[in-house]
Amino acid sequence: MNTDHRMDELLRQKLGGYQLEPSPGVWEGISGRLEPPPTTGWKAWLNTLILPLGVMLITGGFYLFPGQGQQATIAAAPAVKVMEPAPTAEKNTPTFRPAAPAPLRTASTTAAVAEKPVPAQPVRSSGPSGAHVSSNAPLQTTPNLHSPSPAVPTGEPEASTSVPLPETPATLLTPATGNSDLPTATLEPAPVSQAVPPALALHTETPAALVMNTMQAALTLRPVPFQARYLGWEPIFPAYSHVNRTQHTAGWKKTLGITGMERTIRPEWSLGLFYIPEIYHSEDLHAEKTLYGFDGMMRYTWFNYTLEFGLGLSRVRNENLYTVDYNAYLGTYKDLDSIAFSVDTVNQVIVPQYFFSEVKVYDSTTSQYFERTVNTYTYVQFPLMLGYRHPLGRFSLSLRGGPMLSVLVGSREPQIYVDQASDRILRVDDQTPGRIRTNWQFLMNAGLSYALTRKLSLSLEPGIRYYLNPIYQELQTKPWSVNLRTGIIYEF
Amino acid sequence: MAPEETLIQGCQAGKRKSQSQLYRMYAPQMLGVCLRYAPDRATAEDILQDGFIKVFLNIGSYRGEGSFEGWIRRIMMNTALSWFKASRRQGFPEDIDGMEERIAAGEETEEGEALLARLKPEEVMALIQRLPEGYRMVLNLYVFEGLSHREIARSLEITENTSKSQLSKARRFLRRLLESEEKEREYIPVQR
Incomplete structure (x- = not known):
């Protein structure tokens, strides 16, 4: 028995601390078999959020960026805007008839004249007091749309009633002074909350319309310059502009977009x-x-x-x-x-x-x-x-x-x-x-x-x-x- | 080299750099353990690789109780046991009982121990690796891991008596190997 114990002790002495460097391939094998280290902390959250954010950005792009050639840039660099008619309109919706070059200029750019007409959406008051813009020379408020507000002299003798927008330095719209050849627009003073007429509001039956209405409501609370900035909204994707696609089955819905154009959409x-x-x-x-x-x-x-x-x-x-x-x-x-x-x-x-x-x-x-x-x-x-x-x-x-x-x-x-x-x-x-x-x-x-x-x-x-x-x-x-x-x- | 605790935390967070450092720290020592259980170096490295994979996958369960080296050593031992059981199931040719005849004869002398004391560790390792699988496993578990025969029996799924007899035979077999080694050495001509 003692012999056994001596032998065991000798073995422990000899091999107890035995070490040998493994081949390099061993670590390579281990490394290959281990999965990539899990992403932790903020990186994991970032990875999780990238896809939804991407989708949100793409879909948000429909609304947040104006269409080509229709972007008004009053706030950034005051420009002359011309009202353009909507292709179709509801009966009870104020319409804009084609306007000859009739620039409305901001106060800060009274001398500026547009070289080319730029399609834009006017700021209009809603309901019976909505402004009517005509192409035959000086723009006037129609009698039935007459506002009780006192007229503000515009310097344009043809304008019977001329009402400025709420006074915001960048957007006080006044007719061009000293240029009687140009038609002028007169606008009813309208509370900021009414700045967007019903024609610009989407129906609320669909999620997409709900989103648009929410955004639109948010816009109406903003100062006019910002609002004017987005008046020229047009979708950047051509399919968004499809009109009169009513030949399809029920479930397609008609609505009016911000541009006043009739559109049919089918969110489902x-x-x-x-x-x-x-x-x-x-x-x-x-x-x-x-x-x-x-x-x-x-x-x-x-x-x-x-x-x-x-x-x-x-x-x-x-x-x-x-x-x-x-x-x-x-x-x-x-x-x-x-x-x-x-x-x-x-x-x-x-x-x-x-x-x-x-x-x-x-x-x-x-x-x-x-x-x-x-x-x-x-x-x-x-x-x-x-x-x-x-x-x-x-x-x-x-x-x-x-x-x-x-x-x-x-x-x-x-x-x-x-x-x-x-x-x-x-x-x-x-x-x-x-x-x-x-x-x-x-x-x-x-x-x-x-x-x-x-x-x-x-x-x-x-x-x-x-x-x-x-x-x-x-x-x-x-x-x-x-x-x-x-x-x-x-x-x- | 970063302290062990930092390395463990890094491995628990899945950092490859910490895993690499931990491997470099313990791999030589653990290869020494695996070599005792394996018949050759290639098998020992396979066991080492499997063992470290288990270490890294389960390092989250290490609570810091007891020595980390002991924890890794235990994993290596269990991996070696799994390997042994798998090879036994697959019909490894080693027939422990067939060895009895070869080791039956011979008296227990102290010559073996004397030679064992003179041998280098790598030579002792080579002798251990020449033992039949079953003998080697029991000898390792008893001598190096300090397991009782009851624990060995449970680990290897054998009876306690088998464990005792295997250990006894392993020692005798080792002595015979040492004696034959001694004889071979005697015949080596002295070089001048």
Whole structure:
């Protein structure tokens, strides 16, 4: 026993603090197998907010930036504005008839004359006291629109009643003095809150209109210069300006935009359920993989533009490859264990008895074969796609694109079963790298949908998906895939 | 090199630089542990790699109770045990009972210990690695990790008696190896 203890003690002494520098490949392997470090703190919040902010900026761009050539810049650099008529107008809405060059100038630019007429929206009072701007020379208030407010001399003899806007240095609108050739405009004094006439207010049936009205209400509380700054609003996207698209189904709504133009818009929500078979290709693995996905998404359609977001579930069936090293079984031989001798007393001879044991013989060279298992992985997916839709009667064509986040939430990896009953198995190696838990993809698809009823439509959307980061650990290539998204869409 | 506590906090935050420094700090020592359990260096490095992956993935569960080195060492030991169990399930050719005949004979002498005292650590390591899997595991757990036979039996899913007999056989086998080593050394011609 003492000998044992001495031996144990010696072993501990010799190997207790034994150290050896590992090969450089070990750390590389560890580093490759560890997922990228999670983003923490403000970076995580930033990453989370980038997409919604991007969407908000894009959609906000409809409103926040004036259309080309229609931007009044009174506040920044006072300019001459000419009122222009709206293409269509409601009966009870004050209208502006085409005006010859009839610049209204701010007080600070009384000598300025417009070189070209600039389309703009006038500041008008609402209701019966709204201003009427005429093209036949001096602008006058019509009798029925006469304001009880005292007239302010404008220096223009033809102007019977001339009323300034609330006195704000940059926007006190007065006719050009000393230039009787130019028509002048007279405006009713109007409280700031009434500066926008009813014609400029959108109906409130739709979320988009609600947003616009809210913004418009906010504008009316601002000083006139700011208001004037945005009078020339026009959408920057051509589809926003579509007019008279009333030939489509019910659910389309007419409204008047800020410009006074009649527009039809169709903001709507719809719910879609899709089945998505998909084949993807990765250069590293030399094999095509099949995915089957289901997703449910909400789609917001605004004019011809769509915004989709939702939740998807995707199952991937993936072959895992194993290499099995083995020594092949060659057979057995009988090994002589012992010989026992007995004496045959009858015949007077010694009889030997042989005792054998069976020994298996294996090939001394190592052989290898491949085994496969089928693993199943489940991903939860969060797509966010922007698109454009073009209706063609019952059909509509669409084009969509956007990012998608996939998160691996489950996997089923069956144990390999090595069916080599007699061979000697030396080693089993898993050749397929592990999967990275989260990855980003960019999706793009072209869609064709067919309206079965007013509410229900079928959709067929072939698409491609490009993985923005690798899906396998230790591999750097980014796979791509083709898919066919088929589903049914219900419009609310 | 940053203090250990800072490195641990960095690793808990998932910082790759801290992970790299922590690895550099402990890898040589832990490779020494893994080599004792493995038959060769390549296998030892595989165990080391798997062990460090577990360390980094589970470092959030380290509460600072007890030595960090001991915590890592425990993970390495468990990884080695998992590797041993997996290789045993896959039908590793090592047949512990078949070794009995080879070690049955021979008296216990003190020659082995004397030689053991003279051998360099890497030579002792080579001898340990020549032990059959089962012997090596039991010897490591008993001698180096200080586990009782009951704990060894639970870890390796064997009986306590098997653990005791394996340890005894491991020691005898080691002595035989030392004796044969001694004989080989005697035949080495002295170089002038």
